[in-house]
Amino acid sequence: MIHVVQAALNGVVKGVEMKIVLRNLSFSYVSASRERKIFENVNFTFGSDRVYSIMGPSGTGKTTLFKLLSNDLEPSEGTILFDDRDSHTLKPQYVRSHIISRIYQDYLLVPYMTAGENILLSREILGTKTSLEEKENAHHLLDLVGIGNLKDTPVRLLSGGEQQRVCIARALASQVPILLADEPTGALDKENTLKIGELLRKVAHERSITVLVATHDPLLAEEVDEQCVIDNFRINSVA
Numbered sequence: 001m002i003h004v005v006q007a008a009l010n011g012v013v014k015g016v017e018m019k020i021v022l023r024n025l026s027f028s029y030v031s032a033s034r035e036r037k038i039f040e041n042v043n044f045t046f047g048s049d050r051v052y053s054i055m056g057p058s059g060t061g062k063t064t065l066f067k068l069l070s071n072d073l074e075p076s077e078g079t080i081l082f083d084d085r086d087s088h089t090l091k092p093q094y095v096r097s098h099i100i101s102r103i104y105q106d107y108l109l110v111p112y113m114t115a116g117e118n119i120l121l122s123r124e125i126l127g128t129k130t131s132l133e134e135k136e137n138a139h140h141l142l143d144l145v146g147i148g149n150l151k152d153t154p155v156r157l158l159s160g161g162e163q164q165r166v167c168i169a170r171a172l173a174s175q176v177p178i179l180l181a182d183e184p185t186g187a188l189d190k191e192n193t194l195k196i197g198e199l200l201r202k203v204a205h206e207r208s209i210t211v212l213v214a215t216h217d218p219l220l221a222e223e224v225d226e227q228c229v230i231d232n233f234r235i236n237s238v239a
């Protein structure tokens with residue numbers, strides 16, 4: 001297992017660390033009929049080389065935080081800095097291709113493509129031919145999340161937990177400094193939850209990246225370096 005981990009992490013640009021600074025961040029959803037406040041004057045820094053859990057009851061704003069960080073939403077007030085760069089001076093496409101990789105709650109896989117093809121898809125969308133090394137790396141990543149034997153299986157034939165692990169492998173394939181994982185173990189059993197927690201920590205430390213994990217799962221939260229909770233429109237570190 002260890003040599004597989006090492007192989008898959010090889011070739012990854014190390015030292016691409018980047019911290020996330022939320023400065024006086026406020027955000028509300030506003031529609032004609034109502035305003036739904038999510039964040040109010042949040043000041044928080046997520047440092048690199050670390051895995052953070054983002055917890056809080058359903059509807060408190062975990063996914064909203066990830067959408068703000070990905071430039072899918074714009075803060076109502078305040079700023080999000082990637083190191084010292086204001087995220088809103090950056091194009092959303094640039095943020096998604098160079099800064100942030102996401103593991104989505106609803107997977108977003110192409111059902112008729114295989115697990116391996118789904119991992120390489122972003123390269124193909126960009127019209128870039130995938131190298132043999134990238135293909136091997138994709139297979140190593142599938143090994144790493146425990147489904148290497150399913151690399152040639154169309155995703156529509158995989159179980160929920162297997163599809164979830166394809167998403168994790170896909171996110172790990174991109175070499176960016178920030179990884180956002182939304183409920184990455186929601187469909188997994190205890191054993192695989194612990195393995196994914198361990199893997200995320202290993203990746204964060206070996207690549208020096210910043211990993212944020214939105215989760216309701218106390219088991220996964222135990223695996224992270226720092227637990228955070230969204231409460232009363234703020235983000236607080238749990239001592």
Ligand SMILES: Nc1ncnc2c1ncn2[C@@H]1O[C@H](COP(=O)(O)OP(=O)(O)OP(=O)(O)O)[C@@H](O)[C@H]1O
Pocket residue numbers: 029030036038056057058059060061062063064065
């Ligand atoms: N586009 C939108 N317009 C208005 N309200 C929205 C919109 N998207 C989300 N909300 C509301 O904002 C709140 C926060 O949603 P969000 O998805 O961030 O919560 P969450 O903490 O990730 O929840 P869960 O744990 O259930 O996934 C919820 O009350 C939700 O209904």
